[in-house]
Amino acid sequence: MTTTLDAYPQTVRDAVAQARTSVSALHAELPRWGLVVWTAGNVSQRVVVDPAAGPGPDDxxxxxxxxxxxxxxxPESMVVCDLGANLVDGTRAPSSDTAAHAYVYTHMPEVGGVVHTHSTYATAWAARAEPVPCVLTMMADEFGGPIPIGPFALIGDDSIGRGIVETLRESRSPAVLMRNHGPFTIGKDAKAAVKAAVMVExxxxxxxxSRQLGEPLPIEQQHVDSLYARYQNVYGQH
Structure with a gap:
């Protein structure tokens, strides 16, 4: 396949190479944590150029x-796409979820990484279309509340991406359980999105x-807010 990556400046090509290396390595975390089987699941990262190196792509x-x-x-097998989900560089077809990832990057410019898995427990909640209630301090820290359910959507176009964006715009959670499908997570970069995928499972x-033992006890909203603020703004900063 003829590449069009040569049309970009060297700074962009260098950033693509770095992203390919990072995304390839992060894919190994999915089977390591038991989040995927066979070829299911995917990690993506937005290509970002160091500002000191000059202007970069936003696409x-x-x-x-x-x-x-x-x-x-x-790293070499990773594919590069634009935000229209069109292949820019690579020898294989991109993931079938590429349009969903691209839609998220287009409509949530703060997002630098997206992950999708079919991890067992999170997908089981998605099959029930039931949000995971915020009954653990770990959840308050990482998700800032319950893990929400997104709408049912078919694979193949940006329908899943629209559901992700519509749901997460109204939530502090970096994870959404797409109904009858499974979890999608977002982050400032792909590593943060992989962490969220591990945590949601x-x-x-x-x-x-916990529900097998009885009804879990919810955490009061004021405590959820306090835990979330500390974890996001203080924990690990010193």
Whole structure:
């Protein structure tokens, strides 16, 4: 396939190479934490150029190719797309979720990374179309409240992306459980989105187990707000 990446300046090509390396390495975290099976799931990252190196693109992302097993992934196999989900550089077709990722980047400019998995417990909540209630301090820290449910949407166009954006614009959560599908997470970069994917599965599992013992106790909103503010603004800063 003829590449059009050569049309971009060297600073952009360097940023793409860095993103390919990062995204390839982060994909290994998904099977490591038991979040995916076979070729399901994907990580993407917005291409960002160091401001000191000059102006960069606002229209490129790096994502996993479609139908490739995790042990076959390399930086070179990652594909580059624009925010219209069109292939810019790569030897394979991009993930079938690329349009959803691209829609998120287009409409949430603060987002630098997107992750999708079919992790078991989080997907089980999605199958029930039930938000995960905020009954753990870990949830208050990371998600700032319950993990919301997004609408049902079919794969193949930007419908999933629209559902993600509509849901997360009204929530502090970096994760949404798309109904009958599974979790999508966002972050300032791909690493942060992978962390959110790991955390959403952990709390979905823990709250499920808690419900087998009885009704979990919700955390008062004032305490949720306090925990979230501390974790996001103070924890790890000193």
């Amino acid at each position: 490129l992302l790096v994502i996993k190719p479609s139908g490739v097993t995790y042990d076959e992934l390399t 952990e709390v979905a599992r823990t709250v499920h187990i």
